Amino acid sequence: MEQAFLQFLANQTTSLAAGSVGIGDDAAMLSWGAEQKLVVCTDLISDETDFLLHEVTPQQIGRKALAINLSDIAAMACEPVGALLTLLLPQGESSLDLAKGIYEGAAELAESYGCPIIGGDTNSWPGKVAVSVTVLGRCPGPQPLLRQGAQPGDAIAVTGKLGGSILGHHLSFEPRVREALELHQNFHLNAGMDISDGISIDLPRLCQQSRVGAEIDARLLPISDAAHQRSEKTGKPAWWHALNDGEDFELLFTLPAEQMDRLATQWTESVPITKIGTVREASPLMLIDLEGTRQPLLPEGFSHQ
Known part of the structure; x- marks a missing residue:
């Protein structure tokens, strides 16, 4: 299977910058500016934890595997440059078609974000599908956006809408790479990350x-239609799902109050941005419910076991 898959990869076209080397040699090579910082992230997804193989297409698996890594690059307001895709597949005749489909799904998304797949590995075993992606990125400014740096009084804001991702969003979301770059370049952000396990x-x-x-x-909270649908089924408030469902892969960031005011009047992109709270000096973290009552913010989001 591996040799047949390598032959398949050799026939694929990939857009690479001048002076770069992609799939086909023992290692890939990328051109890199002397003053630019390298950022690296990696994530692993597997059958029955991050998707159900019998319910999704191979292309959806590949897309998600790359997208969650692009979301991590976006969380640091950086630009993706190249990706490594590694597959661990069930033994059997269907493995080659599965490998091809996963690659195709990842490659289509990679092309739209200027992040070619430049290498990786593949193997088979008597178990379930697992896909690991590593993305290399560059920091366009002097410093990436980090989780540290939030200041008391900062506004807390998010992109997009939240909750109900299990109804399909976790497979089809758009990494907020472009939005993160624009925000970081035009507004003074103090801290940021992406929402993978839920705000809580x-x-x-x-x-x-x-x-x-x-x-x-x-x-x-900007609550998605899917969160309202989940609420009807579970009996929990839609805002609970917005806080806890996870896999929204939206940006979560803080910025000074005056910057939030400017952002509210100057942001013209189609992806909405919403202020959802305020940074305070000390813990515990608090939640104001629909009745205006303050209570502890409980960590009830998704946790990988």
């Missing part, structure tokens, strides 16, 4: 790195 788990991670507390207002 991810925001405490940012606050811990920044050594601050926070207060989130459930009345301000």
Whole structure:
């Protein structure tokens, strides 16, 4: 299977910058500016944890595997440059078609973000599908956006809408690479990350790195239609799903209050940005519910076991 897959890869066309070497040699090579910082992220997804093989296409698996890494690059307001794709596939005759489909799904998304697949590996075993992607990126400015740096009084904001990702968004979301670059270049952001496990788990991670507390207002959350659908099924409030469902892969960031005011009047992109709370000096993290009552923000988001 491996040799047949390598032959398939050899016939694929990939856009590479001048002076770069992609799939076909023992290692890839990328041109790199002497003053530019390298950023690297990697993530692994697998059958029955991040997707159900019998419910999705191979292309959807490949797309998600790359997209979650592009979201991590976006979280640091950086530009993706190239990706490595590694496949661990079930033994059997269907493995080659599965490998091709996964690559195709990743390659299509890679092309749209200027992030060619430049290498990787493949193997088979008597188990389930697992896909690992590593993305290399560059920092266009002097410093990437980090989780540390949030200041008391900062506005807490998010892109897009939240909740209900299990109904399909976790397979089809757009990494916020372009939005992150524009935000970081035109507004003074203090800290940021992406929302992978839900605000109730991810925001405490940012606050811990920044050594601050926070207060989130459930009345301000941008709730997706899917979160409302989940609410009808589970009986939990739609705002609960917006806080806890996870795999939204939207940006979560903080910025000074005056910058938030300027952002609210000057942001013209189609992806909405919403203020959802305020950074405070100390923990615990708090939630204002729909009745205006303050209560602890409980970490009820998705946790990988």
